[in-house]
Amino acid sequence: MTTFLKLAGAATLAATFAASALTAETIRMGTEGAYPPYNFINDSGEIDGFEREVGDELCKRAGLECTWVTNEWDSIIPNLVSGNYDTIIAGMSITAERDEVIDFTQEYFPPDPSAYVALSGADMDVKGGVVAAQTATIQAAYVAESGATLVEFATPEETVAAVRSGEADAVLADFAYLKPIVDASGGELTIVDDSVSIGGGVGMGIRESDGELKAKMDAAIASMKADGTLSDLIAKWFDGRMVKF
Template sequence: MKKLILSTATLALMAGMGVADTVRLGTEGAYPPYNFIDDNGEIAGFERELGDELCKRAELTCEWVTNDWDSIIPNLVSGNYDVIIAGMSITDERDEVIDFTQNYTPPSASAYMAMSADVDLSSAVISAQSATIQAGHVAESGATLVEFATPDETVAAVKNGEVDAVFADEDYVKPIAEQSGGELMLVGDLVPLGGGIGMGLRESDGELREKFNAAIQTMKDDGTLNALITQYFGDEAQTF
């Protein structure tokens, strides 16, 4: 393994703890490849590997919990866990309620997926997961928005004819389309949204946020974050 030159970020990791003995990481567990529950009933995916590595670099003892998406911010604020690491895009609206680390994925695109290439997205009925930037975009687009609590339900609504298309992160819908045998396809243009994905924390947990900021920076500096991104999202994925 290559030796790393000590940077400001590395030195920050060596500072005193001053945070909880065990840091609880909250995720959804239903948004592959970011996070999902594997065959053994364990949290898995890109963010599981990333979170474990960040905790190791920050010298933090961490444990994982799952929480439904629609209450993931309120339950962070109320103290049910300490960090959100759940494919959450950094937005100004969310930043008014919680704090974010620096992004651990670059800003990425969202995509529409349908069962026909002839869908008129300007007037279509479109599903999106509730409380997401995608739902907000559809609501402002002039199309009819139908919100669902889980990502699976948004896709099922397309398959059963309840809606004309689903709008979600390209990283989520593209593999589903590719594995559908032609039943589902991406339609329309990709739409860039958000400022990348970051870890969400309570506004009062500035010291913990900086520990994770420093850990993320070391992964950017030594290339391991880019390697993890391409491992889960492919060689064409946006990297740092």
């Protein structure tokens, strides 16, 4: 997340955080709540989505009592490290930079392509135009290195709004996030390229000091893969996508 310096600062906090998550009565599951279908806030004001269902099932299998909290994306790793919650389950791709600061479980969602989306009929040059991306994401880093002009926003909704307003020529984000927005746009938006491969699979972030919690979650993820539950949840939330682990 964010710059390497910010991550390094988070690592320093990690070294001073002494309490293990497993000594707490309840494990706090941290998510963004703004990135459907991975996670979002439903009409009842509750955290919902693919990761809510996955997380609840993981806690059940691990024999843990869990509660859910939301946190803005750009500070989600530092606030895990400083103890505001015990896990990150927020559509976070496993990267080498992030892995220097926190630990990851095995992936619970395979690598997903990113996509560029622009206004329909626009003559879009994804390498030479202005491209919006959410701050501190793998997409923002990719755009910054691509030759395009990067404009960053705190939330994914703002990146799409920038395209609609003309502030950006296109947005780069996960295909699974952008496709429903394009489908619901009535032809206003179009997918320019849906084959951008960046980042690894999605895993749960856990403090480096919480090895026991990581082991419990790894075992629970493995069991969900083995009996097909995880594949079923992916198919449910991602338009019938078939994934075999």
